[in-house]
Amino acid sequence: MDQAAPAAPPRGPAAWGSQARERVAVRLAFLDRPLTSFYLVLGITTLLLALGLVMVLSTSSATGLMAGSSPWTGLQHQLLGVLIGLPFMWLAARSAPARFRAAAYPLMFLSLLGLALVPFIGVTVAGGARWLQVGPLQVQPSELAKFAFVLWGADLLARKEKLGQLEDWRQLLIPLLPGVGVLSLLVMLGDDLGTTFMLLIIFLALLWIIGTPGRLMLAMLGMMGLILLMLVVVAPYRLKRLTGYLGPPGSPVGPNQQSIQGKWALGSGGWFGEGSLLKDEPRRYDIVALRESLIAYMPKATFTWLLDNSMPFNRFLLNQLNERLGQFIGMVEHDRLLGPDARLARCLASMFNPHLYPGITPALPISQEEIAQLAGLSRQRANQALQRLEQAGLLRIDYGGVTVTDLPGLREHEG
Numbered sequence: 583m584d585q586a587a588p589a590a591p592p593r594g595p596a597a598w599g600s601q602a603r604e605r606v607a608v609r610l611a612f613l614d615r616p617l618t619s620f621y622l623v624l625g626i627t628t629l630l631l632a633l634g635l636v637m638v639l640s641t642s643s644a645t646g647l648m649a650g651s652s653p654w655t656g657l658q659h660q661l662l663g664v665l666i667g668l669p670f671m672w673l674a675a676r677s678a679p680a681r682f683r684a685a686a687y688p689l690m691f692l693s694l695l696g697l698a699l700v701p702f703i704g705v706t707v708a709g710g711a712r713w714l715q716v717g718p719l720q721v722q723p724s725e726l727a728k729f730a731f732v733l734w735g736a737d738l739l740a741r742k743e744k745l746g747q748l749e750d751w752r753q754l755l756i757p758l759l760p761g762v763g764v765l766s767l768l769v770m771l772g773d774d775l776g777t778t779f780m781l782l783i784i785f786l787a788l789l790w791i792i793g794t795p796g797r798l799m800l801a802m803l804g805m806m807g808l809i810l811l812m813l814v815v816v817a818p819y820r821l822k823r824l825t826g827y828l829g830p831p832g833s834p835v836g837p838n839q840q841s842i843q844g845k846w847a848l849g850s851g852g853w854f855g856e857g858s859l860l861k862d863e864p865r866r867y868d869i870v871a872l873r874e875s876l877i878a879y880m881p882k883a884t885f886t887w888l889l890d891n892s893m894p895f896n897r898f899l900l901n902q903l904n905e906r907l908g909q910f911i912g913m914v915e916h917d918r919l920l921g922p923d924a925r926l927a928r929c930l931a932s933m934f935n936p937h938l939y940p941g942i943t944p945a946l947p948i949s950q951e952e953i954a955q956l957a958g959l960s961r962q963r964a965n966q967a968l969q970r971l972e973q974a975g976l977l978r979i980d981y982g983g984v985t986v987t988d989l990p991g992l993r994e995h996e997g
Contacts, residue, residue, distance in 0.1 A: 620675075627671070631664055651981075683737045689730035690761075696723025697768035704772065712772040724769050724777040731765060731781060735788045743792065751798055758788065775813055775820060782806045852939050853902055859885050872952065905937040917958065920996070926957040926967040927976065927995040934989055947983040971995070 635657060642656025696714055704711035705720060713720045735758055739748070747753040762785040766778045786806065789799060814820045858865045859882055871877075888895040909932055916928045930953070933939055933946065954964035968984065971977050976992045978985045986992060 624675075635660055635664070682733050683740075686730065686733035686737045689726065690734045693723055693727035693730040693765070694768065696721070697727060697765070697771070699723075700768075701771045712774050724772065724774055727765050727769065728777065728780055728784060731762065731784055732788075734761065735784070739788060739792045748792060751795075754789075754792070754794065754798070758785065770813070773817075775810075775817075778813070779810060782810070856885070856899060856902065901937055905935060909935065909938065922957070922959055922963055923967040923970055924996050926953065926959060926964060927971055927992050929953070929957040930977070930984070930986065931989060931993040934986070944987070944989075945980065945983060945985045949982065953984070 638660040639654075639657040643653035646653040646655050699714060700711055700723060703714065705713040705715050712724060713722050715721075738758060739754075742748050742753060762781055766781050769777050769781065786799075786802060789802060794802075814824065854869065855865065889899070912928070912932070916925050920928065930946070934942055950965055950968060951961050953968070954961045957964060957967075959967070968977070968979055971992070972979050974991070974995070976986070976988045976995060978987055
């Protein structure tokens with residue numbers, strides 16, 4: 583009896599594609615487990631909480647130091663909110679969907695009521711009236727509105743899907759679209775474009791999840807984009823945020839402060855040590871880093887090659903030496919002719935040389951003892967001089983440093 587030979591395994595691009603899909607399916611099989619979605623949401627939530635705490639500490643620590651308070655105040659406040667919210671998150675994770683659906687309409691009513699009260703009895707914070715004072719606590723109704731709209735919109739669309747009403751675009755959008763419109767109008771009464779943007783994103787996400795046809799989705803996306811553009815254009819300060827990079831940089835503490843100070847942080851620092859290479863002798867002075875620093879080292883061979891072959895490098899080096907010589911002559915002149923107050927003022931002003939110290943910010947993280955050493959004064963005498971300069975409106979004494987508020991006046995101060 584003859585036995586048929588086994589068929590040869592398929593070859594070619596089609597077979598390779600099939601094998602690749604099988605390998606991907608095997609590796610992603612763990613995503614089909616029942617609790618995968620739960621752990622994904624839990625992991626993302628934990629990551630967002632951790633990143634949020636880091637960002638709050640990063641942005642609030644410097645403000646706390648400048649105000650003379652603890653740099654941990656903002657983090658402690660945010661951490662308290664996390665500790666309060668975690669038990670509620672645990673309860674929400676163990677609650678049945680019916681409880682969320684039952685809470686949707688009451689929460690929506692409370693959100694509308696709170697947003698309607700904000701323009702009349704709201705507390706103004708940082709120029710925006712977005713808060714309500716409830717006893718010792720301040721409540722922001724717009725935050726509740728985002729959560730309420732998610733629950734209300736999901737429940738509404740689920741009911742319509744069960745009744746088979748989502749085939750008609752009018753049933754799909756009404757009352758969902760008017761609902762987000764009313765919430766957005768009330769939020770904008772508090773001048774809160776960010777929350778309005780988030781409400782519109784939630785609206786589009788609900789349409790996407792329910793399977794809205796592509797043309798209707800594009801139409802809604804275009805309408806939302808047009809509305810946001812109009813809201814940006816009618817408010818000059820919002821438009822300036824988007825177009826500020828097109829004009830002059832302006833003040834480092836103005837509308838473009840983030841981009842300006844970001845570039846300064848990348849490009850700040852001074853050049854030192856070229857004298858020893860030019861004279862071809864060991865360094866006679868030590869460099870002491872008082873703060874955490876990054877040092878870029880240029881090999882002697884590279885320096886020599888640039889010196890022999892690069893005209894721009896020679897111009898840069900000549901400017902460095904000229905500025906440093908001028909600074910040294912000025913220090914000698916100030917030591918002989920000026921009083922302690924003026925000498926300290928010129929010493930601080932000399933740190934704002936754009937050639938020697940590019941990218942330095944008005945806030946100098948320098949202690950009073952270090953200022954005294956630079957100016958050749960005692961610690962007590964330097965403190966007196968700083969107080970007089972602060973009274974003259976030339977600088978502000980901060981915790982752990984000083985902030986120069988009038989650099990031209992500091993350079994011309996005669997004591």
